[in-house]
Amino acid sequence: MNPLCDFTHLHPNRVVSPRDTMVWPGQEEQYFDLGRRALELVNFSAQLCDKPHYPDILDLPCGHGRVLRWLRAHYDYARITACDLDRDAVDFCRDEFRATGVYSQPDLRALPFAAQFDLVWCGSLLTHLRPDDWLTALDCLIRWTRECGVIMFSTQGRFYTSLLARGQDNIAENIDKPSLLKNFQAHGHAFEPYFEDPAKKYGVAVTSPEFIGRVLQRYPGVIVRAYLEQAWGIQDVIILYKKAGYFEPLLGNAM
Numbered sequence: 001m002n003p004l005c006d007f008t009h010l011h012p013n014r015v016v017s018p019r020d021t022m023v024w025p026g027q028e029e030q031y032f033d034l035g036r037r038a039l040e041l042v043n044f045s046a047q048l049c050d051k052p053h054y055p056d057i058l059d060l061p062c063g064h065g066r067v068l069r070w071l072r073a074h075y076d077y078a079r080i081t082a083c084d085l086d087r088d089a090v091d092f093c094r095d096e097f098r099a100t101g102v103y104s105q106p107d108l109r110a111l112p113f114a115a116q117f118d119l120v121w122c123g124s125l126l127t128h129l130r131p132d133d134w135l136t137a138l139d140c141l142i143r144w145t146r147e148c149g150v151i152m153f154s155t156q157g158r159f160y161t162s163l164l165a166r167g168q169d170n171i172a173e174n175i176d177k178p179s180l181l182k183n184f185q186a187h188g189h190a191f192e193p194y195f196e197d198p199a200k201k202y203g204v205a206v207t208s209p210e211f212i213g214r215v216l217q218r219y220p221g222v223i224v225r226a227y228l229e230q231a232w233g234i235q236d237v238i239i240l241y242k243k244a245g246y247f248e249p250l251l252g253n254a255m
Contacts (some may be wrong), residue, residue: 004040012073013065017092020064031066034233038123039070041231045119045150045239048225054078054119058144060104061125064089065097071121072097083111106201108137113144120145122153127235128202130191138215142222145242151222154235156206163234171234175204184208212238220247 014032016023023031046052054075059068062082071080082093083102094101105111120141126134141151161184164177172180175192183190188211193203209227216224223246226239 001037003037005043007036007039007043007070007074010036010039010070010073012069013096014069015096017064017089019088019092020066022063022066035066035070037232038067038121039074041228041237041239042071042119042121042152043074045152045225048239049150049241051118051148051150054150056117056146057081057119057121058083058113058117059093059099059121061085061123062089062093062099065093067121067123068093068097068099072099081117108140111140113140115144115146115149117145118149120149120151120153122151123232124154124235126153126207127156127205129205130193130201130203131189131205133201134191134205134207135215142219142240142242147242147244149242150225151240151242152237154232154237155212156204156234157208157229157236159230159236160234161206172204180204180206187211209236216240217251220249221245223247 046054055078057071057075057078057080059071059080060083062068062084068080068082080099081102082090082099083104084090085104087103090101090103093099102111122141126137129137141153145151161181164172165181174195180190180192184206188208189206191203191205193200197203212227216222221242221244223241223243224238225241228237231237
């Protein structure tokens with residue numbers, strides 16, 4: 001995929017935690033490429049939303065800094081908050097990338113955030129949540145964003161489900177794939193828990209563009225600036241701009 005912006009001049013901190021589960025031996029450059037791609041998308045959001053600066057940034061879930069290291073390299077001045085259930089990951093981002101570390105909670109509503117961020121980057125979270133938790137997470141992301149701020153989140157959509165339908169292996173091997181595809185075809189969204197999760201709380205969530213559009217009718221103060229399919233690896237990326245009272249709530253809750 002062609003780059004959206006030339007960031008070859010950036011030299012991010014390339015220290016990788018030995019506990020980073022996103023790095024596969026021999027595929028370290030793919031790890032860095034995906035982090036840089038996220039920064040390209042963030043930079044694209046800045047152009048779409050006329051945001052020359054992002055002084056306060058939230059990266060949730062931050063992991064061990066796959067994206068955050070690139071955000072720090074480009075937005076050197078920014079106050080970046082690293083948030084994750086993995087406390088070692090939060091500590092690593094705090095120590096290596098000058099981030100403010102906040103340990104996440106299974107219920108995001110318990111986090112101590114208000115409308116304080118100019119940019120919220122949420123990569124690979126809604127892709128794993130049950131429908132009720134999915135909606136709660138989106139509510140939180142929007143609530144934590146300042147007026148005229150930007151929310152970015154990734155989803156698994158038509159490209160991902162097409163890979164599964166065509167028999168692609170090495171993805172989602174620990175869920176009931178036929179059930180996921182059946183429900184996605186019927187409803188435009190679906191969730192299947194991981195076999196190893198006894199609580200059935202985390203798994204794979206898939207959402208169609210049409211489903212996302214219906215969900216966003218809940219927020220008359222949110223503008224959809226972009227829906228980019230297969231923009232971040234195999235995931236879609238949605239860019240939202242927060243502007244109170246922009247739309248009349250004519251459609252109400254279209255869920």
